[in-house]
Amino acid sequence: MTRAIALVDGNNFYVSCQRVFDPKLEGRPVVVLSNNDGCVVARSQEARALKIPMGAPWFQIEGLARRHGILALSSNYTLYADMSSRMMRILGGFSPRQEIYSIDECFLDLTGFQRLGLTDYGQRMRRTVKQQIGIPVCVGIGASKTLAKLANHCAKKRPIYEGVCDFTAMTPAVLAPLLGEIAVGEVWGIGGRLAERLQAIGVRTVLDLQRCSPMRLRAARFSVVVERTVLELNGASCLELEGCAPPKKQIMTSRSFGAPVTSLAELTQAVIAYTTRAGEKLRRQGAVAGQIQVSIHTNPFQKGEPQYSQAVALALPSPSSDTRVLIKLALAGLQRIYRPGFRYQKAGILLDGLQPAQGRQRSLFEDVQGGQRGERLMAVLDRVNQRMGSGTLRLLGEGPGTDPPPRWKTKAARLTPCYTTRLADLAVAKAC
């Protein structure tokens, strides 16, 4: 039985989430901005038609946007995450095997479903998700993940497919010319650099890449990753569906500041806040960290200004997920790398050397009892914040939450209510 894998992907996912709760956005050009209201990360069809590029810095296109009546919103990840989990639950019902690949897309194993008519099945998915969640999606189907991705691209870009494109139903005589029209850079795993290098050896379209011999790729010093991609393009499924997410190997919390920061005191507060977030993620995964890295950066786009970017990694005395332990090291690291006289724009915390908290090897001189007291304390902290809202209970060093917000806090001037997760926000929504 040949494999059939579907890739279901939300259309303009962030914009679509916003539209579910604000019908006024329908039919209008809308963009969603990245953290700190910095860059465009999602665009409605109307905004794309106006040539708003992906990743455009908002301040550069603000004038143009105003002239065209483009609506810009801060990103509301709480809303998107909740909409995503609802959508994924619905889609999971269409196959016994689902891999949630990102916030807006998942793979579904449809092997053995062929007799149902996969295109019809895909259309049923689209109708169901639109009706029950309100999000438009497209479906691509192929014999491998890479082909499913590519089919999804066709489903999105080519109206004739009406949102569902099934490569497995096409004969080679139909498929080959289609692949011949698609640029090689559209293939999953072929980014800007590889596309450029492939061009250089005469591989311009997906069809060129599909027909490329391993010999030729090796001669041109391409990696095993590219070789695997070519196999996948030829229908040999090399990448398995990952049913459950494997535990992370590192955890990163970094953010740009709402305004430039110069003092060590402000940086300290930000680092404490970010370390706290990182610790929460770490414990949610049931892991402990062996190493923590702190980094601070000035704004590389301010060409005239003196630049400074530094990081330091410190090993924990023994692996831990205790926020207090993490903060102590983070601040020691910050002291080491901080230099006065710069306008800092960003700080970050990286937790590394992760391992499961349960059943780990203890060091001979470890304070096991103290560690267990810390674990219980963190568990209480997490439970309170889970029930009462994040930030309800926090360490003093993190500083005041919002009134007034410290200068370093991320900007989100165009934030919409958390319609699906905060009762208090529903009153706001109604008032609007």
Add this chain to the structure above:
DNA sequence: CTATAACTCTCAA
């Protein structure tokens, strides 16, 4: 010399 850690590059959403 070998094993591991650290670092760089690339890609993805």
Add this chain to the structure above:
DNA sequence: CTAACGTTGAGAGTTATAG
């Protein structure tokens, strides 16, 4: 009024370091 450009994670391959 002015200035204002994201975050997180992975894997492969290379280089540095320790033993």
